[in-house]
Each structure stands twice: as structure tokens, then as C-alpha cells.
Amino acid sequence: MDLPLLIFTDLDGTLLDHHTYSFQGAEQTLRRLxxxxxxxxxxSSKTRTEILKLQERLGLNEPFISENGGGIxxxxxxxxxxxAGAIPFxxxxxxxxxxxxxxxxxxxxxxxxxxxxxxxxxxxxxEIMHHTGLNREEATLAxxxxxxxxxxxxxxxxxxEMAEAAxxxxxxxxxxxxxxxxxxxxxxxxxxxxxxxxxxxxxxxGRIITxxxxxxxxxxxxxxxxxxPVLLPGPDxxxxxxxxxxxxxxxxxxxxxxxMIVASILDEVARQRCDDGNTGxxxxxxxxxxxxxx
Ligand SMILES: [Mg+2]
Numbered sequence: 001m002d003l004p005l006l007i008f009t010d011l012d013g014t015l016l017d018h019h020t021y022s023f024q025g026a027e028q029t030l031r032r033l034x035x036x037x038x039x040x041x042x043x044s045s046k047t048r049t050e051i052l053k054l055q056e057r058l059g060l061n062e063p064f065i066s067e068n069g070g071g072i073x074x075x076x077x078x079x080x081x082x083x084a085g086a087i088p089f090x091x092x093x094x095x096x097x098x099x100x101x102x103x104x105x106x107x108x109x110x111x112x113x114x115x116x117x118x119x120x121x122x123x124x125x126x127e128i129m130h131h132t133g134l135n136r137e138e139a140t141l142a143x144x145x146x147x148x149x150x151x152x153x154x155x156x157x158x159x160x161e162m163a164e165a166a167x168x169x170x171x172x173x174x175x176x177x178x179x180x181x182x183x184x185x186x187x188x189x190x191x192x193x194x195x196x197x198x199x200x201x202x203x204x205x206g207r208i209i210t211x212x213x214x215x216x217x218x219x220x221x222x223x224x225x226x227x228x229p230v231l232l233p234g235p236d237x238x239x240x241x242x243x244x245x246x247x248x249x250x251x252x253x254x255x256x257x258x259x260m261i262v263a264s265i266l267d268e269v270a271r272q273r274c275d276d277g278n279t280g281x282x283x284x285x286x287x288x289x290x291x292x293x294x
Contacts, residue, residue: 003036003269004206007262008065008193008222010214011044011054013177017254018235019133023058025256029263030058036266041065041196043189043212043222045150045176048073048092049141063199068174068181068218069192070098070147072199080199090146097192098147099171099184107169108149108182115162119151119182132178147187150179174218177234181218189214190221197225211265213250213258216240223247228265232257 009015015023023030033040040058042051043065051064051073063074073094074081086093105121112119120128120143128139131152153162159173159180166173172185193212201208212219212226215234223229223244232250233239239249250257 003038003266003273004204004208005038005266005269006041006197006200006208006210007033007038008041008043008189008196008210008212008226009258010189010216010219010222011042011046011051013215013234013254014213014219014232015042015255015258018177021134021138023255023258025252025254026259026262027255029259029266032263032266034059038266039063039200041193043069043193045148045179045181045218047142047144048090048146049144050138053138053141063196065189065192065196067098067146067148068176068183069187069189069221070183071096072192072196079203083199083202095192095195096147097184097187097195099187101145101147101149104147104149104171104182104184107166107171108151110169111151111162111165111182114165115153115157117151117153117157117162117180119149120145121149148181148183150176150181153180175216176218177216188221189219190225193222193225209269211262213262215253217242220244230261230265 015026039062040060041062041064044051045068048066051066061075063072063080065072071094073092081093085095108119111117125139125143128142134142159175162180163173166182170185171182173180173182197210210226211228212222213230214223215232217240220242229244230248230250231239231242233253235253250261
């Protein structure tokens, strides 16, 4: 890679606009990443098959992290696809952290007895389309789950109570942009990002600088696992409550904010590489900030 960067990004509400799932506002910056051969690792609560479809649209052929850190998957022939710990998984190779979906659904049935919740496994494709705004093909892919169950809960329910009930069952519940997600305990985006970073670093000469971008509480562990954490505002322009050293705030929600802030990080790293006479980049993370709900 020309610049020693590795970028992890959430999708919904981050690289993709919350309502339309468009990445139009980021296209120019995505082109720059391709030109500089900087790996962009999609790190999402979306399923393996949804992300594969999106990688096709983005022209990406990189490893990716599905279902909130459930697994890291490698495209066939990728330099990392034969790493220790990668196993065959539905025609792909992957490092798996998540519990099987059947186990998660079993535990979800218990949760459903205590709370008025409804998961993807209870919904028809039409219902998933209704709640997500995805088209039929995308909603069908979203229903093909490996590790996690996204679910709706009543507006007056306390998500903390459901998180406690999940923990009592040896699982965890985390909040994304639209849903709560039930998954294995110890599984999160941060763990998968840390492992992916380690794998990339092993194959790379010189130190890699990691960047992470997200918009919701389920992105917190990912943002804590990277050197340059970036938080995007939600569609209502407020920021999720996160207190992370060096946190940078994107100027706009979705693809437009993503494109602008990633472009500025590329400029900054390229400039420092130049200043350092190509002896290796340093990124100043002295500008510290945190976001709180307004
Ligand atoms: Mg998101």
C-alpha cells in the first residue's frame, strides 16, 4: 500500500446514508483509496451475503467483518486467506468469533417470553423490508444470518434490561442504528478489528496506522481498537455518547461526512510522510475530543 493505512468502517449511517443506503457522497474518496491501494475493511452488523453484495457494488476485494464482529472473512485467493485460525465457512474462509445462529435464536425465544420483542427470524421478508427500507433482494440477504439476531423492542422498554437478560444467558445485546442485536458474549467489532489489524500487520513491512469510522454504540469497541477513531453524527445530526481519547467528529452524517473526513486523514498522513522524508508516518492524535448527546 502507498500509505500505510488500514481503514475499518461501519456501513449503515456511516459509509452508507441512513435512509437511502447510498454511498454517493463518498465516491471521490473511495476512488482515492483504490488508487492508493489502502485496504477498506467493511465492519458491519450486516450479514456475510449482504456485505459480499455491497463489496461488488463498491469494487472491493478485501477481507470484511460481518454481524458485529461475528467473523472475519477473506476473499478467495487473498494474501490473508490461509492465516492460522481461518476455517472453511459456507464456501469462504473465515476466522469465526460468533456463536451459531441456531444457538442465538434458541436464546432469543427465552428473551421473547420476557419482553415484547420481535427478531428477524420472526419476520417475513416483507416485514424486514418495511422496518429497514431495504429492497427485496437486500432484505432476503439480511435474513440469511450466521451469528446474530437483530430485533425490535417497544419504545418504552429499557434496552439495559434486555442487555442484562442477554448477559444472564451468556450472550450480549448491543445497539445499532435501528435494532438491538443479540449475539455471543465477548463478540464485538473491536475484537475482530484487533485481530484483523494483527493479521495485516504480520504481512506488512513498517507500521500500519488504523482508522475506524462509526455512528452508533455498537461501533464503540471498534473505535477503541483503532488509532484514529472517527464518529459520525446520526441522521438528526446528534452524536452518540462516546468518550474516547483522540475521537474525531465528522462534519456531516453518512457518506458525505465519511468522504470529507477520510479525505482529510489521507491528506494529513500523506503530508506527514512527506515531512518525515518517507521514514515512516506519524499521525498526531493530540487533538482530543469527545462527543456527548446534545
Ligand atoms: Mg451504523
